Amino acid sequence: MKVLSVFGRCSQLPAFYKFTIVGVIALILIATLQTGPVDFRQHWDKLRKPKKHGLADGIPLRVMFIGASMTLGEHSTGNRGFRKQVRDWLVSQGNEVNYVGQNRYGNFLDNDVQAFGAQPIKPTLERCKEIVPQTQPNLILINAGSSDCFQQAHWGPAFILQKMRHLVDYLFEASPRATIIMSTIITSPWDNVEDCVTSANAQIRQVATDLIREGKPVVLAEMHHDQGLPNRVEKKHIGKDKMHPIDAGYFLMGDIFIDSIQDVEEKGWLQAPVNNGVPYDGEAERHAEMAKSKEQIEEKPDEQAKTEEDKVEVKPNTRRRRNM
Missing domain, CATH: 3.40.50.1110 (SGNH hydrolase)
Structure with a gap:
């Protein structure tokens, strides 16, 4: 009965206070469900500083x-x-x-x-x-x-x-x-x-x-x-x-x-950067770099095998030239 009474009182609060209570409860749930350390400051900043149209x-x-x-x-x-x-x-x-x-x-x-x-x-x-x-x-x-x-x-x-x-x-x-x-x-x-x-x-x-x-x-x-x-x-x-x-x-x-x-x-000082080929999103740029590196690593064994085959083909010819 006491729990119902508390929820009844909460329902009568203004919308701002309801939002704040829900936010705090959400933080507690996040802390409970996550296995690693929680950066409460980061989570709270997301609540109090919603995403805008951008600087x-x-x-x-x-x-x-x-x-x-x-x-x-x-x-x-x-x-x-x-x-x-x-x-x-x-x-x-x-x-x-x-x-x-x-x-x-x-x-x-x-x-x-x-x-x-x-x-x-x-x-x-x-x-x-x-x-x-x-x-x-x-x-x-x-x-x-x-x-x-x-x-x-x-x-x-x-x-x-x-x-x-x-x-x-x-x-x-x-x-x-x-x-x-x-x-x-x-x-x-x-x-x-x-x-x-x-x-x-x-x-x-x-x-x-x-x-x-x-x-x-x-x-x-x-x-x-x-x-x-x-x-x-x-x-x-x-x-x-x-x-x-x-x-x-x-x-x-x-x-x-x-x-x-x-x-x-x-003050209105921020200007768009010059378009010089530098990507706008640094994380996307890094993901692209990692994907490229992964492709190179996967291709490398094939390249090594081809190099070994070339060596095998060259060696007999080299020996024959030396015997001439």
Whole structure:
């Protein structure tokens, strides 16, 4: 009787509350039925952020993340960091998404990225010259400079302003349709590194401010808690290696990037990518690659057998020539 009474009261609730209750029950059922670990955040995001017509009227998003090990997502679950979180959100908005870059890293399908472990800003620019003209992303997100601070004997905070400015200027030159999201560096538990981070962030903010004043499609994703903004990475979010965030820290960084993407979309800066043969859907591209590789593997035994037959045919002739 008590159960019936509860259902009777629920039936009298407004539609919004009914939907919320059903959503929570659905999450519990998913958690019960699934055998593996459940990402409640992902399931809840799907409920509260329904698929829309897409950012910028649904244009394809060719996305390049630039940086070092933090951009790769090292020491996170599946080495996904914030990149998969951002991609899932973009797709949920209704856009086709293709991540581009020279590296592939992280336990998810479309995991291309322009980031390499322990890479400072200057070599980042040199590597971008090898890939950006060919791919021409229309959305670029930069989280670079932490490796400069972790390698102060060789790099440090000196000239980060100039190096970051050179990097962004080149990106606009090589990919004119790009919108760029620059980010500051998260906090460090080491005092000497944090001093470098403070200096580096001041320089990164100055570069972003200068570019915005010049009318460039640039926004700053503020990652450091010292600016008084909520939900930033703090020392409690840094992992045992004293360098990389734990999953909760990466989620915070992902949320900040998502807010910045919404910002540039509202400003009307996102442009369709150039039609240069790069597929619009990164996951479809990867499936095609895997299917092609499978076909090649299946054909390889036949090719090897044919090669062996050719060798058998050639050997007698060779011997006869030698006997002549």
